[in-house]
Amino acid sequence: MALRPVQVNVKAVDVSAVGRFWAEALGWHVSSGVSGVTRLVAPTGFVWPDPDVVCVDVVPVPEPKPAAKNRVHLDLATTSTAHQTELVARLQALGATPVDVGQGDVPWTVLADPEGNEFCVLEPREIYRDTGPIAAVVVDCADPRAMARFWDAATDWTPHEVSDDHASLRSAQGVGPYLEFLRTPEAKAGEDRVHLDLLPRPGDDKEAEVARLRALGATDLDLGQGDVPWTCLSDPEGHDFCVLALS
Template sequence: MYLENVVMDAVDPGLVGRFWEQALGGSNLTRDPDSYETRVKVDGGPVLDVCVQQVPVPPAEPLRLHLDLSPGGDQEATVERLLGLGARHLDIGQGDVPWVVMADPEGTPFCVMEERAAYAASGPVAALPLDSSDPDRDARLWGLLSGWTDVDGPAGGAPRSLRHPSGLGPLLELCPEPARKDVGAKNRIHLDIRLQSGDDPREVRARILGLGGRDHEHDWGPLPWQVYRDGSGNELCVLPARD
């Protein structure tokens, strides 16, 4: 199995999807009124699809997973380019920090990072910071799910960081959570895992539960994939293997 999708909720998937496609230099996979999907490749490294799915009202819960974007060699120029695509500056009380906090066209926060050695091989997405109540426990689960391995993150950054075995692509950073997850509120951004041929869904479920994950009871109707929570309550989907 492997990490396939970064999934975002949006009222207008086309508006948000086009923004992220241009922001990340992605290639369009599909577009319809209810969703927008774009593919982001890192040569020799991972392929991640950014999938924007429609929700009836704008998400409002605290963000537990967000995108940190690479500075592209010139942080200021990258910020100006994103402003031109429809982003805006955002004040979340960050104070004097070397990164720039911004929001996409529907207000979902993201950051444009400063130059850091840890991001030199990341590609357009520097990192995927995910809130965790126990970074060591959650790193074991996400390592199993994604196949990514432990690496050193930026100095003073998250206590646990994972990266694709190629050593390329974004970091998945397990960050100490500022507050416990509200299990009644769905994360506005979550990750999808894709099974591969030969993966046994029952065995995968047993391993997820054994590493602190749990089944997620939802009212979304029948789905062709399984929904779980990691040990910190963050939703994740395990998609069936492709034919």
Template sequence: MRLENIVLQARDPHATGRFWSAALGLVDLEPGSPEDYEGRLWVDDELWLDLCVEPATEPPPLGWRLHLDLRGGEQQAEVVQRLTGLGGTRVDIGQGEVPWVVLADPDGNAFCVMEERAAYSDTGPIAALPLDSVDPQRDAELYAALTGWVPAPGVGPVTLRHPSLRGPLLELCPEPEPKARQNRTHLDVRPTPDGPDQRGLVELARSLGATLATDDWAHGHPWVVMRDLSGNEFCVLADAED
């Protein structure tokens, strides 16, 4: 199994996708639906993540439970300047005086450009994926089982990373408030030939406390929409081909 997709929602997926393609240096892909955008981030010759943007009808609400932290480091100011030149905007979400810079993509999805941190070595342009959690240790057990990622040094209370210790960190962070609505950003995991198939991966997730989403919009897809123990949506995709 593998973590395959970071999925965003936007009112204009193509315009938002063009921003993220330029921001992250993605290789544009043919999406599953003409309404969507999909691009691939190559971390190295063998490790990649796809960023997908799907349609939404409403602007993003406050309360980002999963967002992207981009690597800035010593070039933080230059990265911020480049991203604002691409259409990003500075936003105030109540962050106060912090060493990172909060921006929003053209649809209003907030993300951060981070300062220099030792934990961000070899991450590529996405330094981390902070995810709000009721119980970070408990939720980390679920995501480790579903992705094959392993505990690693990081900034959050519990951090997972690809076993190669390359690519972004998945940081499980204490939630500031309970989840109130469908997340604007979520993760997709994919079964692989060397592990459980889709049904087996769903059952594994359920054995670790995840639940099937019962909302009308969650049905009728080749993927299975689930929620972790903190209520965050994720999808189990169809079986990978050999």
């Protein structure tokens, strides 16, 4: 029994605009998701659920993003210095804006999407040569080692690097993006604007998986979601995530 990360959930006031932005940014396409309300951004030819792809699901909310930096963001991969320069320019033409999150003089570029969700365009790195456009889903946390233990047990992804300051996991098949945890001093402030959605494997029982997560240290989360087929939880450091139902 184990869950697989299948999408990054991004909250937006204008789901159409944010969905179009991320589709253009990643070179993917956008389609209607749940009941035609959300916008699922995925590669062309994608059939849900693909075991090798982590999609972006843009969901509507009434409130704009607060000023605080998101605790979860995407890192985008590039293949060369020229590609990084071209991608940054193209993203800014699509509506991204440069942001200062205290990064200082670094080789990557920090941007925000049209509703202020931060992301990074990385300089070319060998480790991300085969991830696709999303190099990593990055999570700010206080204890990367503890987060790696929880998410290793919660999912079918495996650890690649674990230290006091940084931990990373990736699918056992060695495909798609990494899930990375970075030590940061900031505590959680309000509901997470970006979070992961997990899906049981075919034949696994969703409620049994949710119970297993609670035993690992996850707690139930009430976001006013009401009667929905997915379950909202928080990991031991309070990062929101959802367990989806197999359709």
